[in-house]
Amino acid sequence: EDTGIATKHCLIDPPHALRHDGQFRCPPVIDESIGSHPVDWSPWTHQPECVISEKDPSLKYCVYSNSRHGYQGISLITKPKTAADSANMLDEEFPGGHSINSTTPSYAIVDIPPKGKGVMATRRISRAEAFMSDWATLVLDLSFPKAMQRQVGYQFLHLAAEQLSDPDKVLGLGRSSTKAVDIVEDILGTNSFSYTLGGDSHMALYPEVARINHACKPNAFVRFSATSFDVKVVAFRDIEIGEEITISYIPMNLPREKRQRDLRRWGFECTCSLCTASKTEIAASDYRREKIASLQEDVLKAIDELDGTTAVRAAHEILTLVKAEDIPTMVASQYEVLARLFWKAGDTETATQYAQQSLDTLIDLGYIDYSADDLPLLLKDFTT
Numbered sequence: 001e002d003t004g005i006a007t008k009h010c011l012i013d014p015p016h017a018l019r020h021d022g023q024f025r026c027p028p029v030i031d032e033s034i035g036s037h038p039v040d041w042s043p044w045t046h047q048p049e050c051v052i053s054e055k056d057p058s059l060k061y062c063v064y065s066n067s068r069h070g071y072q073g074i075s076l077i078t079k080p081k082t083a084a085d086s087a088n089m090l091d092e093e094f095p096g097g098h099s100i101n102s103t104t105p106s107y108a109i110v111d112i113p114p115k116g117k118g119v120m121a122t123r124r125i126s127r128a129e130a131f132m133s134d135w136a137t138l139v140l141d142l143s144f145p146k147a148m149q150r151q152v153g154y155q156f157l158h159l160a161a162e163q164l165s166d167p168d169k170v171l172g173l174g175r176s177s178t179k180a181v182d183i184v185e186d187i188l189g190t191n192s193f194s195y196t197l198g199g200d201s202h203m204a205l206y207p208e209v210a211r212i213n214h215a216c217k218p219n220a221f222v223r224f225s226a227t228s229f230d231v232k233v234v235a236f237r238d239i240e241i242g243e244e245i246t247i248s249y250i251p252m253n254l255p256r257e258k259r260q261r262d263l264r265r266w267g268f269e270c271t272c273s274l275c276t277a278s279k280t281e282i283a284a285s286d287y288r289r290e291k292i293a294s295l296q297e298d299v300l301k302a303i304d305e306l307d308g309t310t311a312v313r314a315a316h317e318i319l320t321l322v323k324a325e326d327i328p329t330m331v332a333s334q335y336e337v338l339a340r341l342f343w344k345a346g347d348t349e350t351a352t353q354y355a356q357q358s359l360d361t362l363i364d365l366g367y368i369d370y371s372a373d374d375l376p377l378l379l380k381d382f383t384t
């Protein structure tokens with residue numbers, strides 16, 4: 001479930017003499033010892049509160065909040081170093097350049113029994129269109145719950161929520177039906193995305209995106225940003241007025257049984273069109289999906305055995321199957337696999353063509369924007 005987010009890292013900290021405009025400085029690491037004036041905590045709007053793990057005293061986490069970020073502020077519970085690295089991802093300029101330029105609202109949050117709330121299109125949305133934007137509101141280092149005693153963990157979660165400009169937007173996501181001990185824990189458990197920040201696994205909550213229900217063949221996907229905390233929701237295909245917006249909570253290539261098992265974490269039985277299709281259709285889909293998985297193993301094995309011909313043949317077969325199963329993101333990654341295989345075999349011309357096809361597929365989906373640098377960057381990645 002890698003959402004593929006990357007963060008900017010502060011790699012260059014030039015000599016003092018070059019720091020005349022302050023632009024190139026690495027952001028300082030800030031923790032509770034920093035000082036008692038708000039200017040000391042900048043860019044955070046609250047004094048960080050920190051705790052050291054009793055289980056491992058080398059681990060320290062703080063709550064970092066900026067109540068001006070996005071619609072309702074952001075709170076991170078993370079290591080001081082990670083917070084310093086992410087400070088440049090903050091965006092205090094809402095409603096600024098990141099929002100969707102649309103005068104007609106494209107969706108509404110409505111009751112969709114028995115799923116609870118859900119998101120419905122209120123106008124026609126075109127394929128590849130980014131029709132919703134949202135900002136990370138709670139971000140939590142995944143190692144934090146394990147490193148902390150339960151009560152301290154809850155206390156920090158609640159502090160993080162309280163320091164948002166609109167805590168109710170997050171707390172309102174709580175399910176009244178739930179038996180969970182702690183409401184914030186429950187909210188994060190069923191609503192957040194996993195992503196990497198400062199090289200560590202985190203979970204991130206986007207309150208608006210959190211209202212989107214799951215489907216195994218969804219009509220939308222979430223597009224993450226490598227350089228900011230905002231996300232966009234993009235249409236996989238044209239969506240008609242009154243249609244429910246859906247995303248996939250799980251990898252899109254799993255057979256039915258595995259999907260149902262993975263979805264249990266969210267506490268529902270999936271009744272999407274793919275899960276309730278006819279027996280024959282489900283069997284055909286499952287067959288292709290299991291075949292994709294076994295062919296992926298064949299590719300890896302062939303690479304191990306330096307058998308390029310078999311690897312390419314299996315990769316081509318996967319491409320045909322993911323097209324038949326209509327898993328567009330895997331079409332793009334499969335072109336990339338082929339590009340890498342040809343690159344390895346020294347056929348850089350064919351490799352370049354496949355790399356271009358991979359990028360074209362992602363651009364066509366609205367997954368990335370066109371950039372002239374992308375092809376050389378991708379090819380460079382093949383060599384390193």
Ligand SMILES: C[S@@+](CC[C@H](N)C(=O)[O-])C[C@H]1O[C@@H](n2cnc3c(N)ncnc32)[C@H](O)[C@@H]1O
Pocket residue numbers: 114115116117118173190191209210211212213214215266267268269270271272
């Ligand atoms: C991220 S939230 C989605 C919004 C949620 N329905 C709400 O009212 O806030 C995830 C929760 O929605 C419900 N849900 C999502 N997709 C569903 C589906 N396809 N069928 C039934 N319930 C679903 C489950 O309760 C799940 O834990």
